[in-house]
Amino acid sequence: MTEPAEKISRKPRADAARNRQRLLDAAKQAFADKGPAASLEEIARVAGVGIGTLYRHFPTRDALVEQVYRSETTQLADAATRLGAEHPPVEALRAWLRLFVEYLAAKRIIGAALQTTAGGTTELYAASGAAMTQAIGGLIGRAVASGAIHVDIEPLELLRAIAGVANVSDENAMRLIDILIAGMLVR
Amino acid sequence: MTEPAEKISRKPRADAARNRQRLLDAAKQAFADKGPAASLEEIARVAGVGIGTLYRHFPTRDALVEQVYRSETTQLADAATRLGAEHPPVEALRAWLRLFVEYLAAKRIIGAALQTTAGGTTELYAASGAAMTQAIGGLIGRAVASGAIHVDIEPLELLRAIAGVANVSDENAMRLIDILIAGMLVR
Protein backbone atom coordinates (compact mmCIF):
# COMPACT_ATOMS: atom_id res chain seq x y z
CA MET A 1 0.00 0.00 0.00
CA THR A 2 1.59 3.18 -1.16
CA GLU A 3 -1.40 5.20 -0.08
CA PRO A 4 -2.94 5.78 3.33
CA ALA A 5 -5.06 2.76 4.08
CA GLU A 6 -8.33 4.67 4.44
CA LYS A 7 -8.24 6.76 1.30
CA ILE A 8 -8.68 4.90 -1.93
CA SER A 9 -6.43 5.30 -4.95
CA ARG A 10 -6.66 8.27 -7.27
CA LYS A 11 -6.36 11.93 -6.61
CA PRO A 12 -9.12 14.24 -7.75
CA ARG A 13 -9.07 15.14 -11.39
CA ALA A 14 -7.88 18.58 -12.37
CA ASP A 15 -10.80 19.43 -14.62
CA ALA A 16 -13.25 18.48 -11.93
CA ALA A 17 -11.66 20.82 -9.43
CA ARG A 18 -11.53 23.61 -11.98
CA ASN A 19 -15.15 23.30 -12.99
CA ARG A 20 -16.26 23.10 -9.43
CA GLN A 21 -14.59 26.37 -8.68
CA ARG A 22 -16.03 28.01 -11.77
CA LEU A 23 -19.47 26.92 -10.72
CA LEU A 24 -19.02 28.35 -7.27
CA ASP A 25 -17.87 31.66 -8.68
CA ALA A 26 -20.76 31.87 -11.11
CA ALA A 27 -23.21 30.85 -8.43
CA LYS A 28 -21.96 33.42 -5.98
CA GLN A 29 -22.48 36.12 -8.56
CA ALA A 30 -25.87 34.83 -9.63
CA PHE A 31 -27.21 34.52 -6.11
CA ALA A 32 -26.04 38.00 -5.30
CA ASP A 33 -27.71 39.41 -8.41
CA LYS A 34 -30.92 37.49 -8.58
CA GLY A 35 -31.46 36.06 -5.16
CA PRO A 36 -31.61 32.45 -4.14
CA ALA A 37 -33.94 31.47 -6.95
CA ALA A 38 -31.41 32.19 -9.66
CA SER A 39 -31.57 29.75 -12.55
CA LEU A 40 -29.21 26.83 -12.21
CA GLU A 41 -29.01 26.45 -15.95
CA GLU A 42 -27.83 30.00 -16.27
CA ILE A 43 -25.24 29.49 -13.58
CA ALA A 44 -23.92 26.53 -15.52
CA ARG A 45 -23.93 28.57 -18.71
CA VAL A 46 -22.01 31.42 -17.13
CA ALA A 47 -19.56 28.98 -15.62
CA GLY A 48 -19.03 27.53 -19.07
CA VAL A 49 -20.00 24.02 -18.13
CA GLY A 50 -22.93 21.77 -18.92
CA ILE A 51 -25.93 21.56 -16.65
CA GLY A 52 -25.06 17.96 -16.02
CA THR A 53 -21.77 18.99 -14.53
CA LEU A 54 -23.46 21.37 -12.18
CA TYR A 55 -25.74 18.66 -10.93
CA ARG A 56 -22.92 16.21 -10.51
CA HIS A 57 -21.05 18.58 -8.27
CA PHE A 58 -24.06 19.89 -6.42
CA PRO A 59 -26.97 17.48 -6.39
CA THR A 60 -29.41 19.98 -4.95
CA ARG A 61 -29.84 23.69 -5.06
CA ASP A 62 -29.27 23.84 -1.35
CA ALA A 63 -25.99 22.02 -1.64
CA LEU A 64 -24.82 24.75 -3.96
CA VAL A 65 -26.10 27.55 -1.77
CA GLU A 66 -24.44 25.97 1.18
CA GLN A 67 -21.05 25.77 -0.44
CA VAL A 68 -21.27 29.25 -1.85
CA TYR A 69 -21.80 30.72 1.57
CA ARG A 70 -19.60 28.48 3.53
CA SER A 71 -16.91 31.12 3.54
CA GLU A 72 -19.32 33.78 4.69
CA THR A 73 -20.63 31.76 7.55
CA THR A 74 -17.11 30.83 8.50
CA GLN A 75 -16.13 34.47 8.63
CA LEU A 76 -19.13 35.19 10.77
CA ALA A 77 -18.15 32.41 13.11
CA ASP A 78 -14.63 33.73 13.39
CA ALA A 79 -15.93 37.19 14.09
CA ALA A 80 -17.90 35.78 16.99
CA THR A 81 -14.74 34.52 18.58
CA ARG A 82 -12.94 37.78 18.05
CA LEU A 83 -15.75 39.98 19.32
CA GLY A 84 -16.13 37.72 22.30
CA ALA A 85 -12.55 38.45 23.23
CA GLU A 86 -12.73 42.19 22.65
CA HIS A 87 -15.98 43.19 24.31
CA PRO A 88 -17.94 42.51 27.43
CA PRO A 89 -20.40 39.67 26.85
CA VAL A 90 -23.57 41.59 26.11
CA GLU A 91 -21.88 44.10 23.88
CA ALA A 92 -20.12 41.34 22.03
CA LEU A 93 -23.46 39.75 21.36
CA ARG A 94 -24.95 42.99 20.16
CA ALA A 95 -22.00 43.72 17.93
CA TRP A 96 -22.13 40.29 16.39
CA LEU A 97 -25.83 40.46 15.69
CA ARG A 98 -25.31 43.77 13.95
CA LEU A 99 -22.60 42.19 11.89
CA PHE A 100 -24.99 39.39 11.09
CA VAL A 101 -27.49 41.88 9.71
CA GLU A 102 -24.82 43.48 7.59
CA TYR A 103 -23.92 40.15 6.13
CA LEU A 104 -27.53 39.42 5.40
CA ALA A 105 -27.80 42.66 3.52
CA ALA A 106 -24.84 41.85 1.34
CA LYS A 107 -25.60 38.20 0.81
CA ARG A 108 -29.29 37.78 0.99
CA ILE A 109 -28.85 34.09 0.59
CA ILE A 110 -27.82 33.46 4.13
CA GLY A 111 -31.16 34.70 5.33
CA ALA A 112 -33.00 32.80 2.67
CA ALA A 113 -31.13 29.72 3.73
CA LEU A 114 -32.22 30.08 7.31
CA GLN A 115 -35.80 30.38 6.15
CA THR A 116 -35.59 27.62 3.60
CA THR A 117 -34.57 25.25 6.28
CA ALA A 118 -37.92 26.00 7.81
CA GLY A 119 -39.85 24.04 5.26
CA GLY A 120 -38.12 20.73 5.38
CA THR A 121 -34.97 18.94 6.30
CA THR A 122 -32.02 20.32 4.47
CA GLU A 123 -28.34 19.68 4.31
CA LEU A 124 -28.12 23.35 5.03
CA TYR A 125 -28.02 22.52 8.65
CA ALA A 126 -24.86 20.61 8.05
CA ALA A 127 -22.26 23.32 7.69
CA SER A 128 -23.72 26.81 7.56
CA GLY A 129 -26.17 25.92 10.26
CA ALA A 130 -23.58 24.36 12.48
CA ALA A 131 -21.25 27.30 12.18
CA MET A 132 -24.02 29.74 12.96
CA THR A 133 -25.29 27.72 15.86
CA GLN A 134 -21.86 27.57 17.32
CA ALA A 135 -21.19 31.27 16.88
CA ILE A 136 -24.38 32.56 18.42
CA GLY A 137 -24.40 29.79 20.97
CA GLY A 138 -20.99 30.74 22.23
CA LEU A 139 -21.77 34.42 22.56
CA ILE A 140 -25.01 33.78 24.32
CA GLY A 141 -23.52 31.19 26.59
CA ARG A 142 -20.93 33.69 27.67
CA ALA A 143 -23.46 36.41 28.28
CA VAL A 144 -25.62 34.08 30.28
CA ALA A 145 -22.66 32.90 32.31
CA SER A 146 -21.83 36.49 33.16
CA GLY A 147 -25.25 36.78 34.70
CA ALA A 148 -26.23 39.71 32.49
CA ILE A 149 -28.90 38.00 30.49
CA HIS A 150 -31.36 35.21 30.71
CA VAL A 151 -32.35 33.18 27.65
CA ASP A 152 -35.00 30.56 27.22
CA ILE A 153 -35.13 30.48 23.46
CA GLU A 154 -32.98 28.51 21.07
CA PRO A 155 -30.16 30.82 20.06
CA LEU A 156 -30.57 29.99 16.39
CA GLU A 157 -34.16 31.14 16.56
CA LEU A 158 -32.99 34.60 17.43
CA LEU A 159 -31.18 34.63 14.13
CA ARG A 160 -34.29 33.52 12.33
CA ALA A 161 -36.25 36.33 13.91
CA ILE A 162 -33.65 38.84 12.85
CA ALA A 163 -33.35 37.38 9.40
CA GLY A 164 -37.08 37.66 8.88
CA VAL A 165 -36.90 41.36 9.42
CA ALA A 166 -33.56 41.99 7.81
CA ASN A 167 -34.79 40.70 4.49
CA VAL A 168 -37.06 43.70 4.40
CA SER A 169 -35.31 46.43 6.30
CA ASP A 170 -31.88 46.67 7.84
CA GLU A 171 -32.92 49.62 9.92
CA ASN A 172 -35.68 47.75 11.59
CA ALA A 173 -33.48 44.73 12.04
CA MET A 174 -30.95 46.82 13.91
CA ARG A 175 -33.64 48.12 16.20
CA LEU A 176 -34.94 44.64 16.69
CA ILE A 177 -31.56 43.61 18.00
CA ASP A 178 -31.78 46.21 20.73
CA ILE A 179 -35.26 45.14 21.66
CA LEU A 180 -34.22 41.52 21.85
CA ILE A 181 -31.23 42.22 24.00
CA ALA A 182 -33.19 44.50 26.27
CA GLY A 183 -35.74 41.76 26.57
CA MET A 184 -33.17 39.24 27.69
CA LEU A 185 -31.42 41.39 30.26
CA VAL A 186 -31.76 40.22 33.80
CA ARG A 187 -33.57 42.89 35.70
CA MET B 1 -81.16 54.76 -12.30
CA THR B 2 -82.32 51.76 -10.41
CA GLU B 3 -78.76 51.02 -9.29
CA PRO B 4 -76.39 53.05 -7.18
CA ALA B 5 -74.90 55.71 -9.43
CA GLU B 6 -71.32 54.50 -9.08
CA LYS B 7 -71.77 50.85 -9.93
CA ILE B 8 -72.50 50.05 -13.51
CA SER B 9 -75.24 47.80 -14.82
CA ARG B 10 -75.16 44.01 -14.57
CA LYS B 11 -74.95 41.76 -11.64
CA PRO B 12 -72.17 39.18 -11.52
CA ARG B 13 -72.77 36.05 -13.50
CA ALA B 14 -73.73 32.91 -11.65
CA ASP B 15 -71.09 30.66 -13.20
CA ALA B 16 -68.38 33.17 -12.43
CA ALA B 17 -69.30 33.22 -8.77
CA ARG B 18 -69.46 29.44 -8.63
CA ASN B 19 -66.08 28.94 -10.23
CA ARG B 20 -64.52 31.55 -8.08
CA GLN B 21 -65.65 29.71 -4.99
CA ARG B 22 -64.47 26.38 -6.31
CA LEU B 23 -61.07 27.86 -6.95
CA LEU B 24 -60.87 29.25 -3.46
CA ASP B 25 -61.77 25.89 -1.98
CA ALA B 26 -59.24 24.04 -4.07
CA ALA B 27 -56.60 26.62 -3.34
CA LYS B 28 -57.16 26.49 0.37
CA GLN B 29 -56.67 22.76 0.31
CA ALA B 30 -53.66 22.91 -1.94
CA PHE B 31 -51.91 25.58 0.07
CA ALA B 32 -52.51 23.66 3.24
CA ASP B 33 -51.11 20.48 1.72
CA LYS B 34 -48.21 21.72 -0.31
CA GLY B 35 -47.39 25.13 1.01
CA PRO B 36 -47.56 28.41 -0.78
CA ALA B 37 -45.78 27.14 -3.86
CA ALA B 38 -48.55 24.74 -4.82
CA SER B 39 -49.09 24.47 -8.54
CA LEU B 40 -51.72 26.82 -9.89
CA GLU B 41 -52.46 24.47 -12.74
CA GLU B 42 -53.23 21.73 -10.29
CA ILE B 43 -55.47 23.99 -8.29
CA ALA B 44 -57.42 24.77 -11.44
CA ARG B 45 -57.55 21.08 -12.30
CA VAL B 46 -58.88 20.14 -8.88
CA ALA B 47 -61.38 22.95 -9.02
CA GLY B 48 -62.55 21.60 -12.34
CA VAL B 49 -61.93 24.78 -14.28
CA GLY B 50 -59.45 25.84 -16.91
CA ILE B 51 -56.23 27.56 -16.02
CA GLY B 52 -57.46 30.60 -17.87
CA THR B 53 -60.34 30.90 -15.50
CA LEU B 54 -58.06 30.81 -12.53
CA TYR B 55 -55.98 33.62 -13.91
CA ARG B 56 -59.00 35.68 -14.76
CA HIS B 57 -60.24 35.55 -11.22
CA PHE B 58 -56.85 35.86 -9.58
CA PRO B 59 -54.31 37.60 -11.77
CA THR B 60 -51.40 36.77 -9.51
CA ARG B 61 -50.53 34.01 -7.13
CA ASP B 62 -50.54 36.49 -4.31
CA ALA B 63 -54.02 37.64 -5.15
CA LEU B 64 -55.17 34.09 -4.68
CA VAL B 65 -53.28 33.58 -1.44
CA GLU B 66 -54.68 36.82 -0.21
CA GLN B 67 -58.26 35.87 -0.89
CA VAL B 68 -57.83 32.42 0.54
CA TYR B 69 -56.68 33.82 3.81
CA ARG B 70 -58.75 36.91 3.93
CA SER B 71 -61.08 35.35 6.46
CA GLU B 72 -58.19 34.35 8.68
CA THR B 73 -56.65 37.77 8.64
CA THR B 74 -60.00 39.34 9.21
CA GLN B 75 -60.58 37.18 12.24
CA LEU B 76 -57.18 38.11 13.53
CA ALA B 77 -57.98 41.76 13.07
CA ASP B 78 -61.28 41.40 14.90
CA ALA B 79 -59.56 39.60 17.71
CA ALA B 80 -57.26 42.55 18.11
CA THR B 81 -60.18 44.83 18.75
CA ARG B 82 -61.74 42.44 21.17
CA LEU B 83 -58.58 41.73 23.13
CA GLY B 84 -57.88 45.41 23.25
CA ALA B 85 -61.15 45.93 25.04
CA GLU B 86 -60.77 43.04 27.44
CA HIS B 87 -57.21 43.37 28.67
CA PRO B 88 -54.80 46.03 29.78
CA PRO B 89 -52.74 47.25 26.83
CA VAL B 90 -49.61 45.20 27.23
CA GLU B 91 -51.43 41.99 28.00
CA ALA B 92 -53.73 42.54 25.07
CA LEU B 93 -50.70 42.83 22.85
CA ARG B 94 -49.17 39.68 24.26
CA ALA B 95 -52.39 37.74 23.91
CA TRP B 96 -52.83 38.80 20.33
CA LEU B 97 -49.31 37.91 19.36
CA ARG B 98 -49.85 34.46 20.83
CA LEU B 99 -52.99 34.15 18.81
CA PHE B 100 -51.03 35.20 15.77
CA VAL B 101 -48.60 32.35 16.31
CA GLU B 102 -51.44 29.89 16.64
CA TYR B 103 -52.87 31.04 13.36
CA LEU B 104 -49.51 30.72 11.71
CA ALA B 105 -49.26 27.17 12.89
CA ALA B 106 -52.56 26.28 11.34
CA LYS B 107 -52.16 28.16 8.11
CA ARG B 108 -48.53 28.36 7.27
CA ILE B 109 -49.38 30.52 4.34
CA ILE B 110 -49.94 33.65 6.32
CA GLY B 111 -46.37 33.50 7.48
CA ALA B 112 -45.13 32.70 4.03
CA ALA B 113 -47.09 35.65 2.75
CA LEU B 114 -45.36 38.00 5.13
CA GLN B 115 -42.03 36.70 3.97
CA THR B 116 -42.91 36.69 0.30
CA THR B 117 -43.69 40.33 0.51
CA ALA B 118 -40.09 40.73 1.45
CA GLY B 119 -38.79 40.19 -2.02
CA GLY B 120 -40.77 42.70 -3.97
CA THR B 121 -43.85 44.79 -4.00
CA THR B 122 -46.94 42.70 -3.70
CA GLU B 123 -50.65 43.18 -3.61
CA LEU B 124 -50.43 41.22 -0.42
CA TYR B 125 -50.03 44.48 1.32
CA ALA B 126 -53.42 45.43 0.02
CA ALA B 127 -55.75 43.53 2.29
CA SER B 128 -54.04 40.98 4.47
CA GLY B 129 -51.20 43.37 5.01
CA ALA B 130 -53.48 46.26 5.75
CA ALA B 131 -55.56 44.27 8.18
CA MET B 132 -52.49 43.02 9.96
CA THR B 133 -50.90 46.42 10.05
CA GLN B 134 -53.99 47.90 11.50
CA ALA B 135 -54.43 45.19 14.10
CA ILE B 136 -50.92 45.24 15.45
CA GLY B 137 -50.68 48.97 14.97
CA GLY B 138 -53.71 49.57 17.11
CA LEU B 139 -52.59 47.34 19.93
CA ILE B 140 -49.15 48.83 19.98
CA GLY B 141 -50.44 52.36 19.74
CA ARG B 142 -52.57 51.73 22.77
CA ALA B 143 -49.76 50.21 24.76
CA VAL B 144 -47.48 53.08 23.89
CA ALA B 145 -50.13 55.61 24.82
CA SER B 146 -50.50 53.97 28.19
CA GLY B 147 -46.85 54.68 28.78
CA ALA B 148 -46.03 51.04 29.41
CA ILE B 149 -43.90 50.42 26.37
CA HIS B 150 -41.67 52.23 24.00
CA VAL B 151 -41.41 51.17 20.36
CA ASP B 152 -39.11 52.36 17.63
CA ILE B 153 -39.64 49.55 15.16
CA GLU B 154 -42.33 49.22 12.53
CA PRO B 155 -45.10 47.19 14.14
CA LEU B 156 -45.40 44.93 11.11
CA GLU B 157 -41.75 44.03 11.46
CA LEU B 158 -42.48 42.51 14.82
CA LEU B 159 -44.82 40.16 13.05
CA ARG B 160 -42.16 39.29 10.53
CA ALA B 161 -39.75 38.47 13.30
CA ILE B 162 -42.26 36.24 14.95
CA ALA B 163 -43.28 34.63 11.70
CA GLY B 164 -39.67 33.78 10.91
CA VAL B 165 -39.47 31.76 14.08
CA ALA B 166 -42.98 30.40 14.12
CA ASN B 167 -42.44 28.64 10.81
CA VAL B 168 -39.99 26.44 12.60
CA SER B 169 -41.15 26.21 16.17
CA ASP B 170 -44.22 27.47 17.94
CA GLU B 171 -42.62 27.02 21.30
CA ASN B 172 -39.76 29.27 20.49
CA ALA B 173 -42.09 31.77 18.89
CA MET B 174 -44.07 32.01 22.09
CA ARG B 175 -40.93 32.67 24.05
CA LEU B 176 -39.85 35.22 21.52
CA ILE B 177 -43.02 37.14 22.18
CA ASP B 178 -42.13 37.48 25.82
CA ILE B 179 -38.64 38.61 25.01
CA LEU B 180 -39.90 41.20 22.59
CA ILE B 181 -42.42 42.59 25.02
CA ALA B 182 -39.92 42.65 27.84
CA GLY B 183 -37.57 44.47 25.53
CA MET B 184 -40.11 47.16 24.79
CA LEU B 185 -41.20 47.84 28.35
CA VAL B 186 -40.36 51.26 29.63
CA ARG B 187 -37.95 50.83 32.47
Place this chain on the structure above:
DNA sequence: ACAAATACGGAGGCATCCTCCGTTTTCAAG
Protein backbone atom coordinates in the same frame (compact mmCIF):
# COMPACT_ATOMS: atom_id res chain seq x y z
C1' DA C 1 -86.25 34.54 -28.10
C1' DC C 2 -82.12 37.29 -29.15
C1' DA C 3 -78.13 39.95 -29.02
C1' DA C 4 -74.79 41.85 -26.17
C1' DA C 5 -71.99 41.18 -22.38
C1' DT C 6 -69.35 37.95 -19.78
C1' DA C 7 -66.98 34.06 -18.82
C1' DC C 8 -64.83 29.77 -20.10
C1' DG C 9 -60.90 26.77 -21.24
C1' DG C 10 -56.91 25.03 -23.06
C1' DA C 11 -53.40 25.29 -26.62
C1' DG C 12 -49.00 27.35 -27.15
C1' DG C 13 -44.63 29.73 -26.14
C1' DC C 14 -41.29 30.02 -22.76
C1' DA C 15 -38.59 28.96 -18.73
C1' DT C 16 -36.71 25.89 -15.57
C1' DC C 17 -35.88 21.45 -13.36
C1' DC C 18 -33.42 17.15 -13.23
C1' DT C 19 -31.96 12.61 -15.32
C1' DC C 20 -29.64 9.70 -18.27
C1' DC C 21 -26.06 8.10 -21.06
C1' DG C 22 -22.87 8.30 -25.10
C1' DT C 23 -18.45 10.82 -25.65
C1' DT C 24 -14.25 12.94 -24.05
C1' DT C 25 -10.54 13.81 -20.87
C1' DT C 26 -7.33 12.69 -17.37
C1' DC C 27 -4.33 9.79 -14.81
C1' DA C 28 -0.84 6.59 -13.86
C1' DA C 29 1.08 2.12 -14.83
C1' DG C 30 4.13 -0.13 -17.96
Place this chain on the structure above:
DNA sequence: CTTGAAAACGGAGGATGCCTCCGTATTTGT
Protein backbone atom coordinates in the same frame (compact mmCIF):
# COMPACT_ATOMS: atom_id res chain seq x y z
C1' DC D 1 5.22 7.61 -24.76
C1' DT D 2 1.40 4.57 -25.05
C1' DT D 3 -2.73 3.01 -23.44
C1' DG D 4 -7.01 1.60 -21.24
C1' DA D 5 -10.03 2.28 -17.69
C1' DA D 6 -11.81 5.41 -14.27
C1' DA D 7 -13.74 9.83 -13.87
C1' DA D 8 -15.87 13.67 -15.67
C1' DC D 9 -18.25 16.13 -19.21
C1' DG D 10 -22.38 18.04 -21.46
C1' DG D 11 -26.67 18.52 -23.45
C1' DA D 12 -30.83 16.34 -25.33
C1' DG D 13 -35.17 15.03 -23.59
C1' DG D 14 -39.23 14.37 -20.71
C1' DA D 15 -41.80 16.68 -17.20
C1' DT D 16 -43.87 20.49 -14.92
C1' DG D 17 -45.20 25.16 -14.22
C1' DC D 18 -46.11 29.98 -15.59
C1' DC D 19 -48.96 33.09 -18.07
C1' DT D 20 -51.32 34.93 -22.37
C1' DC D 21 -54.46 34.96 -25.96
C1' DC D 22 -58.57 34.29 -28.33
C1' DG D 23 -62.24 31.41 -30.46
C1' DT D 24 -66.29 29.29 -28.31
C1' DA D 25 -69.96 28.83 -24.94
C1' DT D 26 -73.04 30.63 -21.40
C1' DT D 27 -75.78 34.01 -19.06
C1' DT D 28 -78.57 37.92 -18.67
C1' DG D 29 -81.66 41.85 -19.57
C1' DT D 30 -85.14 43.23 -22.64
